[in-house]
Amino acid sequence: MLDDTLKILDDLIAFESVALTPNLELIDYVVNYLEPLGARITLTHSPDQTKANLFATLGPEGNGGIVLSGHSDVVPVDPADWATPPFTTDYRQGRVYGRGTADMKGFIACVLAMAPRYAALDLKRPLHIALTFDEEDGFHGAPILLEELVRNGPTPAAVIIGEPTGLRVVGAHKGCFEYTTTFTGMNGHSSLPDQAVSAVHYAVRFIARLLELGAALPALAPTDSPYNPPSSTVNAGVISGGIARCTVAGDCVVEWEMRPIQDSDADFVRTELAAATEALVAEMRQTHPEAAIETETVCEVRGLEFAEGSPALLLMGELLGENPVEVVSYGTEAGLFQAAGVPAVVWGPGDIEVAHKPDESVALSDLEACLESLEKLGLDILTKTL
Ligand SMILES: [Zn+2]
Structure with a gap:
């Protein structure tokens, strides 16, 4: 699984999807990858049509199910500050380097690598994949995706926002x-x-x-x-x-x-x-x-308001066992999902300390642990009826 993930991560990093620049090539790549797996895909676009959000569903139709969500954009780079080219992955000492490896293409690569596994399972609940644009500059994409979701459904049971939390469960952040x-x-x-x-x-x-x-x-x-x-x-x-x-x-x-x-x-x-x-x-x-x-x-x-016993926190409990719920000081799209009626939690591989900096990286061990939990999500949760 890790090999598949790293292959996808290499591809994702090579798309220079800096915030406020077009991301359609990256979205095309994901569409071409997910469609043969039977995913039902909805794209929503920026007003100027140069950027798209993706919402894909595997498994049964209807409400419920879990969303795995990430933003497709990254923050700008100054290549002079980097030890290796920022839009080419580089592997050193158990870590993979490149712009977006932690924030948050590492998580997206894990999700995409798992997609064929999810597609092969007899899912009783839907698995959704959400990719947004321009998160890093004003959160422009997610509101458009969520407007479509609220209008035409489905209504998912919970969303995991895969921002780099070091795989700690984050249940709230200020707005x-x-x-x-x-x-x-x-x-x-x-x-x-x-x-x-x-x-x-x-x-x-x-x-x-x-x-x-x-x-x-x-x-x-x-x-x-x-x-x-x-x-x-x-x-x-x-x-x-x-x-x-x-x-x-x-x-x-x-x-x-x-x-x-x-x-x-x-x-x-x-x-x-x-x-x-x-x-x-x-x-x-x-x-x-x-x-x-x-x-x-x-x-x-908007912040992510702490919601004791929310379906998103219960889900993380099922996946990871007893786990302290933490708060962080940075903003994510979780509050937007929560406001749209989708209970949200922030949990993903990598550390926020290395995000937005030169030589951004993620530990391979983090990606492996993420894959393990995502596999459990498929086998233990999505294949069972509620
Ligand atoms: Zn991020």
Whole structure:
């Protein structure tokens, strides 16, 4: 099995599927590999048609079954930083090197290597394979795949997102919501502040409200929160505006974020801040009718909320035995699947520490252990009716 996996991994690494660049050759390769196995395949495309998500099913029709999911894209490289060419696999000391070996073509190669085995089994529950595009730059692909899945089915029982967790079971991660808020006031001489509208002053009041809301978040966190710190957090990272001490600032920009542990916290901050913004704008417009406060969403990557006893965590228990459920600080597509109604867990070969870096690699022993669990998924779980 490992030989098959490494052959597929060589092929996958050779596709330079850097985020925001086309991935159709890679998807074609997977289609041509899965179709002869009897897989039923649905592709969904980016608006410009240069990228595709793949959703393939082996085994019976209908709802239920397990999704094995990975993103097809990788982060960019500077070949000068690499000991060997990044888009050619290289084997040294029990590890395979190449861009995407850990994040996350190693997992995808394991899944594809297992596909003929799954196809040969008398599956009682479906096995789905999901590949997305542009995860590494704004999570553009997965929402399109999930929209199609929610609309036309099937509804899977659980998804394993094969991000590199060192094969530890990750049951939750915080979200990352990023925003840019632009304040447009009216400049004037600082000796006559009443005849102008200071964008800087209003930005400060906006930030003050953001911090008040941040201070209210610890009380909203569950008492058994696994995170450090245990609650959702907010941060105003950049503030820029004004031109001189003696001038009332006409413009100001604030870049801020929140890292919610639960969607309700994000809703709370957004709702309260919107109300505060409305009140501030009304005040600004008393002096200057064109004054404005506009918030642009940079990204809203939902977290994976911890769900005790979720089908995804029960599945991992069946596969791996008793295992601690961990939390991580990086984002994945798991939260998007969860929001679409598919219970999710993050579990895959390789370490996140080597991802996104030169000389990215994965241990062959990790790939072997991954294959073993995926085989068990077929033999012990998917061949049995619920
Ligand atoms: Zn990844």
